[in-house]
Amino acid sequence: MDMKTKKAVYFLAIIGISFFACNVTKPYQRPALNLPQQYKEVVYSDTANIANLSWEYFFTDTTLKSLIRKGIDYNFDLQTAVKRIEIAKQQLLQSKNLLLPTINGTISGQYNRPSENSLNGSFAGLTGSKDYEDYMVGLNLSWEADIWGKLRSRKKEALLAYLRTYEAKKMVQTQLVAAIANGYYNLLMLDEQLHIADSSLALAKNTLRQTQLLKDAGESTSLSVEQTKAQMESVALLLPQLQEKLALQENALSQLTGQFPQSIERHAQLSSIQIPAQLTVGIPAAVVSHRPDVRAAEMDVEIANQKVGIAQANMYPNLNITANGGLESLKTSNWLNIPGSLFGIVSGSLVQPLLNQRSLKTDYEVAKIQREQAVIKFRQSVVVAVTDVSNALVQLEKLDEQEKIASSQVATLAQATNNASLLYKSGMANYLEVITAQNNSLQSQLNLVSNHCQQLIATVSLYSSVGGGW
16 A cells, blocks of 8 residues: 555544544433422322232232242233334444444456447557456455444444344233233133023022912912013123133133133132232333333434434534455466455545435424324323323222222122011012012122122222233
């Protein structure tokens, strides 16, 4: 390499180094959220948070934990989320090499016989040869100096995209754990409702026999028999309806766990599963760090911020350095003759975009607007998260009040049903009073079971709302 070439290389290197420290991408700062100090439903709050509990400790039922574990291992949506992580990892690995030069190897051979009437043919005639050959082997190097931090911003963008896939996977798992728990509690509720309906059917059949005996004795009418039979059939109709719901719920749970439809073994009763006494939710600011969807939304803001920097850097000069070197010869016999066949070319260019139909300016302005959109969505996700927690807290409080009333109602109507039956046997009450009492008692029992199930589901909702489950 002669002195002039060395000077050119040194000059371009100095330019590249002098601009390398520049970075037009602004450091990320979290947007202002103005979060409340505590949830309005909470009188006193501290840093304790059920979101810090693993689902294995939050849920105590062994069958439920087994279903959740199977869902995490085999659920198709979760497996798809894992594959998205693997894709993002490959893109991240590629982005780590953005600052390195591009190098290509070339091997070429050329035979050329120009027209005798062409310019090239005229020159070929002067050499006494109508054709010529050219052989070359070499390396081509191209490197873009990261003057404005564009390539570093792309690396940061790829890293954030990779980390975001982890948050997406956590979000899928949180939703999966909640769906399996809700389905399991619903299954236990249907079991208990089926047991209640079966007991009520036995009671309705007994009432029908009594009414038939009274009719045979001339103390009742055919209408009373028909009405009592219709009541019994209404209860009997509940059985296949509940059995259908049971089968569909089992199928849904099987699908969530990545299995074909199958029976779900369970040994617990819904009434045996108690609501945790302490359901601490921490402070609203905690959802920003615990909720995967909120964390993903914030990463979208960071990614958008990097894209703004990239779009801005595209409007500034680009420094590109290229180098070619290798062996070249017009004859194969001395192709590998070194150093006679050696050649080398080094060049550099500093390109400043001027007129490009405003495309770069448009890209920059659009990137800034998209960053603002990302900020809006991030703030929205925080509001949604805080609202979800508040809703779950309200549901738990009001469902507890409803359960106390429903329990008292069940006891009252059970006594009313017993009294109506005794009065009916002694002729002091008519069949309509008995039917009404039995109907009300059945409905109150079903409502009480449903209320307890809703409480458990509200507990799961609270757990997932604060960011638990992953």
